[in-house]
Amino acid sequence: MIWNENKECMSLDERRVLQGRRLHKIVDYVYHNVPFYRTKLQNMDITPDDIRTIDDIVKLPYTTKQDLRDNYPLGLQAAPQSEIIRVHASSGTTGNPTIVGYTRKDIGVWSECMARCLTAYGITREDIISVAYGYGLFTGGLGVHYGVENLGASVVPASTGGTEKHIRLLKDLGITGIACTPSYALHVAESLEKYGVRKEDLKLRVGAFGAEPWTDNMRHEIEERLGIKAYNLYGLSEIMGPCVSYECEEQNGSHINEDHYFPEIIDPETLKPLPYGSVGELVFTTLTKEGMPLLRYRTRDLSSLNNEPCACGRTLLKMGKILGRSDDMIIVRGINVFPSQVESVLLSMPECAPYYRIVVDRVGNVDKMIVEVEVRQEYFQTGFDTLTPITTLEKKIADALKSILSISVKVQVKAPGSLERCEGKTKFVIDNRKLV
Amino acid sequence: MTVHQLSVFLENKSGTLVKVLKLLKEEGVQLIASTIADTAEYGICRIICSEPDRAYSVLKDAGVAVSLCEVFAIELDDVPGRAADAIEIFSKENISIAYLYSFLLNGKGVLIFRTDNAEKAREVIMTSGLKYIAEKDLSKLL
Numbered sequence: 001m002i003w004n005e006n007k008e009c010m011s012l013d014e015r016r017v018l019q020g021r022r023l024h025k026i027v028d029y030v031y032h033n034v035p036f037y038r039t040k041l042q043n044m045d046i047t048p049d050d051i052r053t054i055d056d057i058v059k060l061p062y063t064t065k066q067d068l069r070d071n072y073p074l075g076l077q078a079a080p081q082s083e084i085i086r087v088h089a090s091s092g093t094t095g096n097p098t099i100v101g102y103t104r105k106d107i108g109v110w111s112e113c114m115a116r117c118l119t120a121y122g123i124t125r126e127d128i129i130s131v132a133y134g135y136g137l138f139t140g141g142l143g144v145h146y147g148v149e150n151l152g153a154s155v156v157p158a159s160t161g162g163t164e165k166h167i168r169l170l171k172d173l174g175i176t177g178i179a180c181t182p183s184y185a186l187h188v189a190e191s192l193e194k195y196g197v198r199k200e201d202l203k204l205r206v207g208a209f210g211a212e213p214w215t216d217n218m219r220h221e222i223e224e225r226l227g228i229k230a231y232n233l234y235g236l237s238e239i240m241g242p243c244v245s246y247e248c249e250e251q252n253g254s255h256i257n258e259d260h261y262f263p264e265i266i267d268p269e270t271l272k273p274l275p276y277g278s279v280g281e282l283v284f285t286t287l288t289k290e291g292m293p294l295l296r297y298r299t300r301d302l303s304s305l306n307n308e309p310c311a312c313g314r315t316l317l318k319m320g321k322i323l324g325r326s327d328d329m330i331i332v333r334g335i336n337v338f339p340s341q342v343e344s345v346l347l348s349m350p351e352c353a354p355y356y357r358i359v360v361d362r363v364g365n366v367d368k369m370i371v372e373v374e375v376r377q378e379y380f381q382t383g384f385d386t387l388t389p390i391t392t393l394e395k396k397i398a399d400a401l402k403s404i405l406s407i408s409v410k411v412q413v414k415a416p417g418s419l420e421r422c423e424g425k426t427k428f429v430i431d432n433r434k435l436v
Numbered sequence: 437m438t439v440h441q442l443s444v445f446l447e448n449k450s451g452t453l454v455k456v457l458k459l460l461k462e463e464g465v466q467l468i469a470s471t472i473a474d475t476a477e478y479g480i481c482r483i484i485c486s487e488p489d490r491a492y493s494v495l496k497d498a499g500v501a502v503s504l505c506e507v508f509a510i511e512l513d514d515v516p517g518r519a520a521d522a523i524e525i526f527s528k529e530n531i532s533i534a535y536l537y538s539f540l541l542n543g544k545g546v547l548i549f550r551t552d553n554a555e556k557a558r559e560v561i562m563t564s565g566l567k568y569i570a571e572k573d574l575s576k577l578l
């Protein structure tokens with residue numbers, strides 16, 4: 001089923017006209033409301049009147065995560081505060097999260113796009129959906145929540161944690177759909193037995209999974225163990241939140257709601273746009289956003305775009321799986337982690353030497369993050385002769401990391417001089433996750 | 437009553453222990469007893485040796501994670517049950533042993549240990565008549 005056939009199945013020519021008109025409008029809007037963009041455009045000698053069709057998008061400047069940090073907290077907000085009805089934030093490096101304000105219209109567009117995703121997954125008004133993404137500053141919980149309400153299905157705002165209670169709700173309420181991270185879905189699947197529930201006891205039939213990279217193997221495992229169809233849901237808070245793209249029943253790429261979020265693929269080195277089919281950095285321009293519109297925002301996600309017609313009937317472009325990141329950010333259990341955050345915590349502790357390594361692994365489909373850090377020699381000289389001070393120190397570091405990163409981390413103390421020193425570019429992050 | 441012990445923090449990786457032992461060998465430091473307590477990722481090597489002060493500065497200068505600490509040393513006759521008798525004395529006083537190891541030196545049993553209450557343990561050793569070993573006695577025994 002298709003939620004908005006008019007928009008999702010629009011002819012390509014018609015859509016390009018719509019996108020061109022919306023692009024002109026959004027450039028005009030930021031030119032007059034965001035000093036950051038006005039200065040940028042003026043420096044490039046571009047006025048809104050130079051942007052007439054969607055092909056003119058290549059004339060526009062890129063926006064980076066650094067621009068968002070530099071303009072923290074509200075520098076890129078275009079709408080007056082009185083028009084903002086919701087604020088979300090995504091984790092950033094060292095204390096500066098990205099703040100995103102939404103107008104009433106933005107929330108409406110979000111709910112519309114989200115309803116398109118849910119409909120593509122086969123969800124209808126008859127369904128009961130458990131939203132087990134985190135509710136709060138993170139866009140996952142409330143984003144999906146509003147989409148389910150817009151669609152008219154019943155929403156159960158389960159949020160994260162409390163797996164036992166969640167499984168009970170799944171069973172007792174006859175919940176038919178679940179939205180969460182793929183690793184949490186597997187955790188639920190693994191926990192069923194523990195709470196004496198068989199998948200046959202559940203009415204679950206569909207799942208919307210996103211916020212972290214996942215593989216076809218994970219999809220098969222989730223589908224098998226929960227007895228459901230598992231669909232990808234992609235989004236990022238800078239652009240909107242979950243709803244930017246979604247899989248249809250074909251399950252071979254995610255349709256982008258490109259009448260609202262215009263996608264491009266660029267070479268992250270040369271910044272030149274790449275043709276369909278090439279792997280590069282995914283870039284989005286928000287065509288209709290009022291709160292914090294962004295021009296050519298570099299997501300740092302590596303993917304590709306596919307314009308071949310889809311059997312589902314939608315004419316929206318499809319994006320491939322996220323293949324990695326073009327910067328040093330790592331995503332662990334759906335949470336953005338920057339090595340610089342870890343470093344700032346370690347450097348603030350007198351016991352730690354400035355040598356560390358982050359190792360990320362996936363054990364039984366759950367991400368594990370280990371921080372290995374060298375401890376200063378002086379620390380050992382003050383009466384150390386049992387393992388207690390070592391485990392105490394590890395716990396102290398782990399607690400400090402958890403309060404900054406919001407995820408549990410295993411800390412391993414290392415002897416002075418034991419971590420490899422690299423000349424030139426130091427490899428702080430070792431990602432052993434195999435996402436093929 | 438107490439002797440000096442080197443405690444070295446080691447990672448569970450081949451080559452880490454030998455590095456420490458070689459440093460001592462080059463200085464002509466003689467090991468009297470040693471033991472390793474290990475976990476999955478790392479361990480502590482505890483060493484009683486001749487010239488602990490010099491051994492400590494050698495290891496420290498080489499960047500080794502080492503500390504020099506005092507541990508109790510008592511001497512026992514080399515007959516069955518003596519260790520049990522000795523530890524029972526502490527146990528009756530509610531003193532816990534943090535770690536313990538033993539070795540034979542010139543026909544005498546030596547117990548090396550740390551307790552959770554050094555002050556009280558010292559008192560107990562004094563009053564119970566346990567025969568203790570001082571640093572200088574160790575080198576004499578060598």
